[in-house]
Amino acid sequence: MKIFRKPLKWATLAGVTLSSLIPVHLAVEASTFSETALDQDRVTAIARPYGEGKYDLLVIEQIPDKRDCWAESGSNPVLIDPLLLNYDFTGICRRSTDSNGYSIRLDGNDLGLDYLLRLVPRGGELVLVGTPRTAGYSEIVLGSTNGMAQGFMKIDLYPGWQFTKRTYQDKVLGHFYFSGSQAAIAAGGDLPDTPPATTTQVAAESSQTTFTDIDDNIYQAQITEAVKMGLVSGFEDDTFRPNQPVTREQLISMAVDAIGTVYKVDLNATPERDVIPFKDVDSSRWSARKIKWAQWNFLNVGNPNNTLQPNEPISRAELVDTMRRMAIHLKNQLDLPRELQQTQEPVAFSDTSGSWAKTVISQMSGYCGVATPLNEEGTEFAPDEQATRDYTATAMIRVLECVKAEAQQAQQSQQNQ
Template sequence: MKSTFRRLAAAAAVTATAVATAFTTIPSAAVQFGQKEVDQTKFVAIAAPVGSGASHQLLVLEQVSSARPCWSESGAAPVLVDPLLTRFDFTGICGRSTDSNGYSLRVNGEDVGMQYSLRVVKQNNDMYLVGATRDRSKPMLFVGKTNGMTNQFAKIELNQGWRFTKRMYNESVLGHVYLTYEGANVPTIGATSGGSTPPVVTPPTNPGTVTPPTSRFRDTVGDIYLAEIDRAVQVGFISGFEDNTFRPQESLTREQLVSMVLGAIDSMPNVNLNIPTQVSGSPYSDVETSRWSAARIQFAKQNNLITGYEDGSFRPAQPVTRAELMAVLRRAGEYAKSLQGQQPQLQGNRPATTFSDTNGHWANGLISQMSTVCSVASPVNESGTAFSPDSAAQRNYAAAATLRMLNCVSPQPTTAQR
């Protein structure tokens, strides 16, 4: 493994230098580039060791096809990454960006790679991914951290608001990967040149130059699931509210989950579920025939998408837990595949995620399986190692997880080609 570290580390030297210190000095060439949203589960930012591991550099891997996993993850605080692509010809299967030619920063629709270079810095028993300027007295953009120290390859957990996108020129999608932030408060971090003082997150030095991004909803700007929320709404299986909000952190109820999942399946090509609008009898003791969701719940029950409780109730208005969400999405994925004439078993396309809080839980195996299926199961807010199986599923994650499931089983991917 050490020889693998050396080979990749040698390839991962960052050569970019900063030539300016403010967003206002964007080079004219930058306006020619656009950005394309991507499936976040197919990318990973890694702190790659250089030499013996005394220092680290940024390495970005992309799972281009599902032929073979490009990396695996294990452990916690930090999550260690094994770059599997070093063991086979990864052409057409994996993408690898090792320096400023392959990745850069993009903030509010503007390339800032000429102002900020991406670096991994160490302090306070942690490793931070930052956008640094040549002027060491200036604060750095705070992109993510590993949540621990190691001399091996470690996963960098992106801070909320940061995500991967791809560079576009005219209508062409390029191989260049952006670490992208959109929002009015770009987090920065104090100088980390050494010492024991904890890094201090501060507001941007030039807040007047930062403009909020375009979003479908006024309350999803900066949300970690922004791109997936917008796509889910575009597909049509979830929607916002009349006041132009999505309420991303609001809990999803069990009956809302049923409606959302059936809408997702019904959006697939050549699928028409023909869900009745009325029912003659109550599907569960606490679901009256007059309830808005009764027919959907009855349909989902008949097709083994949901189950009730031992007392005969369904508890439609109760918030659905993250573990229950995984159970319904697995059944929904299997049902969707059968409607397409395929074998219903879900096939994983990436390594299982090791969660720190699911061992011994009734849904442990289920959650692990769903982490291999387009990362339907992922850590809370896509950061750290906790899944929080008994916590209420929020609308933002429920939309994203359902979209990932749909993308994995649909013959025409929905995460899309925008």
């Protein structure tokens, strides 16, 4: 059965809720230092291994017309050969290896005293985050390695972030800034609209669970739970935008992250079957590895011309079909019966008789109430209407709770035998 019949827009901020996380004294106090722009091709941030599974941050700058400081190879992640380690780099490379040599700068404010830069393993990659030293502020997410591998890995900065140098009284100092602009981050660098972001990149980092626009939302509890689990996040203005539609790649990304809450997802695993890449999903796209992993493991997606149309909104019917596939995949992984046992009487929907997903919708209605009437009222499911952020988060939580409850029951049954 086809998961998407027609073209999955759901955007989450690639730098979390920035307006809410700058300490007050920095928001009103001008910085002593200024900054100067750098040639971005001559600077790189590197995840440097220093122990079993441990990495620290290294920043290197190439001095013009000098011997190369590093070489790059591969992709997802890009591997770095730090050539400067093989010879005296003095006069050739500039480098910084700790918090004294680099810090976050946001809209002209130096956050070095308030945020600690760290590399954190999340979702099969290393994520560069700014951890607040002051309670009450969220992490700032700046970039990631886009995968895991042995050795030195390049950190790609997210849109809206760049390297600059600290300047004092017109003198350029050796201190590097990871410099960001709230406006550019919110706009995805030079993109006109707020960019999409994977839940691995953003949702898992945001501690924001209180939004100004969900107090009267019937799905408030599920939205809050989804945020706590790192499946979705809000926007820079403390809103969740519950009625905003969801795109194909965002749903796939969210589904993969949801699966990752049940067992470890290895995005670099070798596929068990051949998968033809989509023509419109470049390997450098933020969602590419999750889309490919989903193809290998539980989705049957795409159109006859082998395109995904990742930015297109999904329908409620397509969402429910995805949830069915995700539930079956999880049950297989947990050695549970493949069948989706009916836990309640399915709703007799009044508008699904002519839908390609009629059977799926009915089945998922009886399976822990994953499929429910539009806005939880009446008997219309509205299969062709766009799936919204609030219902998508709710459907995802319902599937996870149902599968986990079944797994717990199976475990208890085995213990009682």
